[in-house]
Amino acid sequence: xxxxxxxxxxxxxxxxxxxxxxxxxxxxxxxxxxxxxxxxxxxxxxxxxxxxxxxxxxxxxxxxxxxxxxxxxxxxxxxxxxxxxxxxxxxxxxxxxxxxxxxxxxxxxxxxxxxxxxxxxxxxxxxxxx
Numbered sequence: 001x002x003x004x005x006x007x008x009x010x011x012x013x014x015x016x017x018x019x020x021x022x023x024x025x026x027x028x029x030x031x032x033x034x035x036x037x038x039x040x041x042x043x044x045x046x047x048x049x050x051x052x053x054x055x056x057x058x059x060x061x062x063x064x065x066x067x068x069x070x071x072x073x074x075x076x077x078x079x080x081x082x083x084x085x086x087x088x089x090x091x092x093x094x095x096x097x098x099x100x101x102x103x104x105x106x107x108x109x110x111x112x113x114x115x116x117x118x119x120x121x122x123x124x125x126x127x128x129x130x
Contacts, residue, residue: 003032004029005030007020007022007026008022009025010022012043014038014065015031015037036064036106038064043061051117052083053120054117056079057110057116059075059079060101063101069106080094090120093112093115093116094116100112
């Protein structure tokens with residue numbers, strides 16, 4: 001079964017190793033086959049990875065899009081160690097991400113990393129109040 005994708009004007013999508021940018025009008029197309037796909041709203045650039053949790057998300061994103069995700073494992077685990085040392089309360093979120101990575105479900109690992117980013121934002125907000 002094909003995946004139906006609708007792109008807004010000027011919206012980008014990554015399919016495999018290729019970035020596709022839509023033209024001026026809304027477009028619908030169908031993707032058949034197996035390739036990693038990320039819509040623009042889910043893409044994080046190196047420049048926008050400005051917090052530790054976002055850097056973890058970026059490492060997972062690179063794993064998801066890579067032909068060999070193991071190249072990013074060392075970076076990912078170093079970032080996670082540093083994050084847990086700074087915020088041990090984030091361990092349940094990291095466990096969820098790790099379980100997704102170990103079960104080779106990198107797309108769901110990305111979704112779990114979004115929760116980690118939200119949790120990090122809560123921690124920062126709480127720290128500002130104190």
